[in-house]
Amino acid sequence: MKKMELPKINLPGLSDLRHANSGLAAVVKKEVADQLSGKRFLILTALVVVACFSSLYIAASEIKSAADSSFVFLKLFTTAGSRLPFSFTSFIAFLGPLVGLIMGFDGISGEKDRGTLSHVLSQPIYRDALINGKFLAGVLVLAFVIFGMGILTGALGLIIFGIPPTLEEVLRIICYLLLSVVYISFWHALSLLFSIVFRQPATSALAGIAIWLFLTLFAVFLIGMIADAIYPVTSTSDTEQVVANIRLNMLLGRFTPNVLYEQAVITLLNPSVRALGVVMFDQAIGAIDAPLSVGQSILLVWPHLVGIFAAMLVCFAIGYYLFMRQEIRA
Amino acid sequence: MAMSAGQLLVETKDLTKHYGELVAVDKLNLRVERGTIFGLLGPNGAGKTTTILMLLGLTEPTAGKALINGLDPTRNPLQVKSIVGYLPDNVGFYQDMTGEANLRYTCELNGLSPGEAEKRIMSALERVGLKNDAHRKVSEYSRGMRQRLGIADLLVKDPPLIIMDEPTLGIDPKGVRELLQLIRELVEEDNRTILLASHLLHQVQEVCDKVGIFVKGKMIASGTIDSLGSQLGSKEKVRLEVCAEPLDEALINLCRDTDGVLGVKQEGRMLIIRSKKDIRSSLAAKIVAGGYNLLHLRQSEFSLDDIYQRYFQEKEGEYEEDGASEDKSARA
The missing domain is CATH 3.30.70.100 (Alpha-Beta Plaits)
Structure with a gap:
């Protein structure tokens, strides 16, 4: 029989709270410095910056020819050209997850390999300070990069067009950038989780990239196949069948964070998007064909935002739990 | 941190750790007095590292408990970790940071003020003879230098109890001599307590006040080196x-x-x-x-070497007789 001692229960005061996070600031500081000074980060940032500037260049030339004056600033982020079919947003949506993954795939396993894990954890910090610090540092660096690029793109757009953004546009862009940080943080949390589960950094990186490829490339086909199998659509199908097929397709798609992100981005950066999903003709009767306000757009994608945030938290929570239970052996 | 008046700094009571079927540490009763060097002596896979991790609160014991300065490491991890310095067998530093930056990180994790940290870092680096290499990256350090940086890391933390796991492994004879000298100084001049785990007997013999012989999770003999001789001498x-x-x-x-x-x-x-x-x-x-x-x-x-050899041969022989299956599951 194991003898159990009853722990004393004290209500946490402010000093206890500070005490509980001792070392967190030091870990965050060190991890941020590590991320920013690493060559890996330099290469990734260079890639993303080049991608963004080329998209900006394309958007600028397209918009000039189109000479469309409503929400020009937002179009800067969403316009894709004919030569290079990528916009700022599609670049972030495509490369962002990769950045998040690569920043964290050896987060814990690397510490184990170098034998630093037992050394750090033998210092007077709680075990979770390390994983919290690593994740927070990743999020901080991501926020720095995403906001840096967003603001840079905006500033260049301002120089090119000479039209200042409206408050509406600024708010939408900030929402978009925040959403991107959360979305890429989801991938970062996933890569940290893999770095805890897999001993080999290569395995962990591969697992992350496999999930990324699956979700961005194959999941769409798979979902389409499932929807078609349950509600087959032929040329003679009635409307209900077609609608059911599309609904199921969307429902399943919403279980993948990249579809959630895509829909949220479209809605946030296009005020003319009034609804997501199937809108029947009779539902549209009487609707005023005008752009939505920021608040209404956010309201429309609120479930998406919560979904992405929850996915990030769930990934992190699983990693946290596994890390706290893991054996620390040098 | 104020130390309580007790003589024992480390005490374990029937400390036990199971990994599934395997018993890594079996009812260990360890007692280390203040101001002494205790050598935990045993072959690889005897459970030395597991014991150390339990003392640090990094691994939870299956049964029994450990007390460091009267505190349970699983209940008061921060208090315990703040009075214990740990030098793992292959001490890990961040390769792309300088030696000095690595020590600074340790200081920050220990919550030292920047001024105090710089003072300690300088004196620690000087003491281990790494002052001229302070600004070089750890990846450029030799193994011996890395080990000395490990000692410097202990010095900046300045703990009353130091736990070392195979500190002399892979260092050349001259380096070992210097290291042992330093270990002796840490106890005699700074009045620290050291728990040292090793399978390299001669070094343990040289610096330890007391040793415990540890085989397959069991402490089969402990005491001063002389008393170990007479323990064995009762038979021959x-x-x-x-x-x-x-x-x-x-x-x-x-x-x-x-x-x-x-x-x-x-x-x-x-x-x-x-x-x-x-x-x-x-x-x-x-x-x-x-x-x-x-x-x-x-x-x-009999030198301790003979004792060691004899004990391991005898005890391993015993194990082979009554539990060959145990050997198969034994971890490397």
């Missing part, structure tokens, strides 16, 4: 080297029949005789009376 006190001519079966049988002899073994032209007591005179008389030429007769004391 002396070892005799005999060289006589002609060396034949009859001589071996003659020796074996002598009163007090426990065993006779031929090693080259020498007979090694283990006996309960000093039998030099009676043996010599017997050999000469038997018509042999006695060329050499020497009695040797």
Whole structure:
């Protein structure tokens, strides 16, 4: 029989709270410095910056020819050209997850390999300070990069067009950038989780990239196949069948964070998007064909935002739990 | 941190750790007094590292408990970790940071103020002789330098208790000498307590006040080195080297029949005789009376090496007899 001692229960005061996070600031500081000074980060940032500037260049030339004056600033982020079919947003949506993954795939396993894990954890910090610090540092660096690029793109757009953004546009862009940080943080949390589960950094990186490829490339086909199998659509199908097929397709798609992100981005950066999903003709009767306000757009994608945030938290929570239970052996 | 008045700094009570079927540490009762060096001696896979991790609160014991300065590491991890410095066997530093930056990180994790940290870092680097290499990246350090940086890391933390896991592994003889010297200084000048785990016996013998012999999760003997000798000596006190001519079966049988002899073994032209007591005179008389030429007769004391060897052989032998399956599941 194991003898159990009853722990004393004290209500946490402010000093206890500070005490509980001792070392967190030091870990965050060190991890941020590590991320920013690493060559890996330099290469990734260079890639993303080049991608963004080329998209900006394309958007600028397209918009000039189109000479469309409503929400020009937002179009800067969403316009894709004919030569290079990528916009700022599609670049972030495509490369962002990769950045998040690569920043964290050896987060814990690397510490184990170098034998630093037992050394750090033998210092007077709680075990979770390390994983919290690593994740927070990743999020901080991501926020720095995403906001840096967003603001840079905006500033260049301002120089090119000479039209200042409206408050509406600024708010939408900030929402978009925040959403991107959360979305890429989801991938970062996933890569940290893999770095805890897999001993080999290569395995962990591969697992992350496999999930990324699956979700961005194959999941769409798979979902389409499932929807078609349950509600087959032929040329003679009635409307209900077609609608059911599309609904199921969307429902399943919403279980993948990249579809959630895509829909949220479209809605946030296009005020003319009034609804997501199937809108029947009779539902549209009487609707005023005008752009939505920021608040209404956010309201429309609120479930998406919560979904992405929850996915990030769930990934992190699983990693946290596994890390706290893991054996620390040098 | 104020130390309580007790003499014992480390104490374990029936500390046990199971990994599934395998018993890594079995009812360990360890007592380390303040201001001493305790050597935890055992072969690889004996459970030394597991014990250390339990003392640090990095691994939870299956049963029993450990007390560091009267505190349970699983209940008060921060208090315990703040008075214990740990030097792992392959001490890990961040390769792409300088030696100095690594120490600074340790200071920050320990919540030292920047001014205090710089002072400690400088004096620690000077003490281990790494002052000129402070601004080089750890990836450029040799193994010996890395080990010295590990000691500097302990010095900046300045803990009353230091736990070292295989500190001398992979260092050249000169480096080992310097390291042992430093370990001795840490105890004698700074009045620290050191728990040292190793399978390298000679080094332990040189610096430790007390040793514990640890095999397959069990502490099979502990005490001062002398007392270990006499613990073993209760069975066989002396070892005799005999060289006589002609060396034949009859001589071996003659020796074996002598009163007090426990065993006779031929090693080259020498007979090694283990006996309960000093039998030099009676043996010599017997050999000469038997018509042999006695060329050499020497009695040797047991060194810790012999004790170590003997203990491991005996104990491992015992294990093989009563549990061959245990060996299969034993971890490397």
